[in-house]
Amino acid sequence: MRLGIDVACRAAHQASLADATGRYLWSGRRFRTTVEDLERLWAMLPEGTEPSSVTVVMEPTRNAWVPLAAWFRRRGAVVVLVPPEQSADLRTYYAKHTKSDRLDSRILARVPLLHPEGLHNATGLGPGDALRRAVKLRSNLVKRRTSILARLDALLELLGPGWHAALGADLANKTPLRFLAHYADPHQVIRLGRARLGRFLARHSRGSWGEDKADQVITAARETLRLWSEELDYPELADDIAIEARLALQLTEEIKELEDRIAALLTKADPDAILRSVPGVGPVLAAQILGRLGDPHRFTSLAAIRSFSGLVPKLDSSGRSARHGGPTKSGDACLREALFMAADQARRSDPSLAAKYHRLMTEAGKHHNSALCHVATTLLTRIAACLRRGEHYHLTDTDGTPVTTQQARHIIAQRYTISAELRTARRTTHPAPGTGRRNKESRRAPSTGPSTPTLRARQPLDIR
Incomplete structure (x- = not known):
């Protein structure tokens, strides 16, 4: 038996049942991801059907397919996944101008007969696996922190180049982030003074930074005031910088805790450290x-x-050509x-x-x-x-x-x-012709004259 299920995220799923020859026994049965509905759907199988002879065919629709796959596997059925583009191509072949959930379930029920190579057994928990989720979450958090640090770097450029030299090129360090979360206003830095600023930096850097680094930061603050005078709204800019710094600090803490959890999950998943x-x-x-x-x-x-x-x-291969x-x-x-x-x-x-x-x-x-x-x-x-x-x-x-x-x-x-x-030659790519974000200059000046150097007399049409 082939049970094709068109999985929905919020609406009801639709299922169609076909035998090994592709003949439909029933189709378009609606159900939701509840134990009662699943038991009712399972009871609709023909009497005497062995659970191991039932193949459930689904598309990996977001995460809604995971509990369905787990329930059917516990019942003894074989759960297979079909790439959405393959089922979409088959649906277009059968009904080019029609798309419905019922039609999708019917197509999925016939996929084992039409394209058995496109079936992939769903043996694991998929998104339900803790290690799979954790590593994806860490990757996303790292990307978000990278974008925040890029915006923070751009905001510091408004204050002047001295701030990058004083705080270091690596803003991912916690010490400059903690400093920027409190003291990004040049007036506030100067009022803080060398001694108090040095103690703040020494406490948060565990002694790596001190009064020497405080002198560099104060010098950068004074250079900013000479550069901008009072034209720039320093408190508003300091608030924006503080928000970005606090977000970066929070993401850093979350990533650290997540990495500790990932290490424990990795030890369990790979005990031999292969x-x-x-x-x-x-x-x-x-x-x-x-x-x-x-x-x-x-x-x-x-x-x-x-x-x-x-x-x-x-x-892309055809005959003697291959690319x-x-x-x-x-x-x-x-x-x-x-x-x-x-x-x-x-x-x-x-x-x-x-x-x-x-x-x-x-x-x-x-x-x-x-x-x-x-x-x-x-x-x-x-x-x-x-x-x-x-x-x-x-x-x-x-x-x-x-x-x-x-x-x-x-x-x-x-x-x-x-x-x-x-x-260097291998890393360098050839720029595309025309202007772009990196090349603002036009390749050549546009022509101001006619497209042809001489005008030609219009020839009469020969309609013979």
Whole structure:
């Protein structure tokens, strides 16, 4: 039996039941995510139906599918997920100008017959998994803090360049954030004085900053007053800066607490520390990769894992012509983010990965980001193989000889070092023609004359 369910977030779901031949037994039955409705829907199956012979087909609609999948799995049914774009294409093929929840449920009930390769078994909890949620939340919080620090940096530019020099380039440090949360008004800084400001900085920096740093901040404040005089509204600007600083501090505390919780979840999910044995993968990236990848045994092959990451290139092949494009990006974006950062560190510690990166940069002429995507795909394949076999990652030379971390770094420094000139050339992208945010100058002045240098007499039309 094939039970297709069109999942709704707020409205009622709709279900359709078909047999193995695709013949509908019933369709368009409405129900909600309650035990009573689910029991009533299950009772509508034909008598004598074995629970293991029932396949429930759904789309991963937000998080509404997770409790449904868990309930049907407890009943013994097989739950599979279908990418929304595939079911949408099938619906368009059957009814181009019609879209309804009932039609969607009927299409999903026939997907196992029409496209069995597009089914993916839903074995885990999905968004219900604590590690999967935690690493995604941490990634979002880090991005939010980065945007806040960028706005804070822009606000400090209004006060003048002396503030960046006095507080340091890294505003993610808690000491400058605590200072800006209280004393961003130049008048207030000068009134505070050298001694009190020095004690404040020393207390919040654990002695790293003192009266010398206070002198630099006071100098920056006086330079701001000379630059702006009283034209700038200092209290209003200080309030804006304080809001951004307090938000950054709060996010920093939340990220720290979240990382402690992620560390405990990672120890439980990976007790043998297999992921932490991979070069370039620390506790944070290990948790992010494992949380977003899930159980590697649920994939049919290593190629399926690479495809799930979205790092594999697009392919347009027909006859004798074939063209590869950029990454498909069809998988988990949080997983790709972790793999990209891990690959950038792993190529500095693994000679085989360093050799591949060196070849792509020097011989293939790849851009730095493109080469890292290739390295990330190889790294993901090795990580999945280690997790499947339950073995730690072992560093080897390009010929397979085991090496230590120190020997690996020495080999990379000797053989696979890329010159600064080549790295700069590979990192530089060619600007698009025309003006833009980085290039305000027009490529050439517009023509003021006619499009042709000479005027031609109009020729009569030949209508014969």
